[in-house]
Amino acid sequence: MQNDSERALALAYAPDDGRRAALSALLALDAALGEVVRSTTQPALGQIRLAWWREQLIKLDTQPPPAMPELVALAETLLPRGVGGAEMAELVDGWDVLIEEETLADAALERFAAARGGRLFALATQVLSGNAVRAERQGRGWALADLSQRLDDAAARDRAVALARAALAGPLAGMAKPLGLMALSARLDLHDVPAGGPKRAARLLWFGLAGR
DSSP: OOOHHHHHHHHHTSOTTTHHHHHHHHHHHHHHHHHHHHTOSSHHHHHHHHHHHHHHHHHTTTSOOOSOHHHHHHHHHTGGGTOOHHHHHHHHHHHHHHHHOSSOOHHHHHHHHIIIIIHHHHHHHHHHOSOHHHHHHHHHHHHHHHHHTTOOOHHHHHHHHHHHHHHTTSOOTTSOHHHHHHHHHHHHHHTTOOTTOHHHHHHHHHHHHHOO
């Protein structure tokens, strides 16, 4: 996921009326699912752990959450805004691709991107408002750009970068500003613009002010 300072900047542009907390909860869920994949050494065990998350998220629609911070936050901030647990559970499918697929061909990468990033941005748009179609596309690119920085396989990394650039090529105007900032950060990563540098900071600041 993007560095902490840029994640904090994106969250700062979400209204502090509960919507910021909702976006933070979604990102925390994404991080927790990513940690399952990153810490998995045996695919079967990884899939069991992801299945547990899927089950617990679906249960949020009918039962109180267990005493786990991520699930409690989702129940408190997303459910009241009409985002159901079964919808959130679809994020698990994206991360599951990285465990179940031995080779990350284009089709697998696209499934990952749609179910992780596309879905996350779509759910966030339900809370924040904005252009949902544009957000879903940019979310796919965001997920692929993030993944490309973590792949050891050069061929898979090149495929992820190519797909990310294609998804991120569209305009950002009309999206919820926090999501636009996240997509812009992904673009800057793909162009190797150094984190913390003045060029990157200026570009992010301009988007925050102008929304483009």
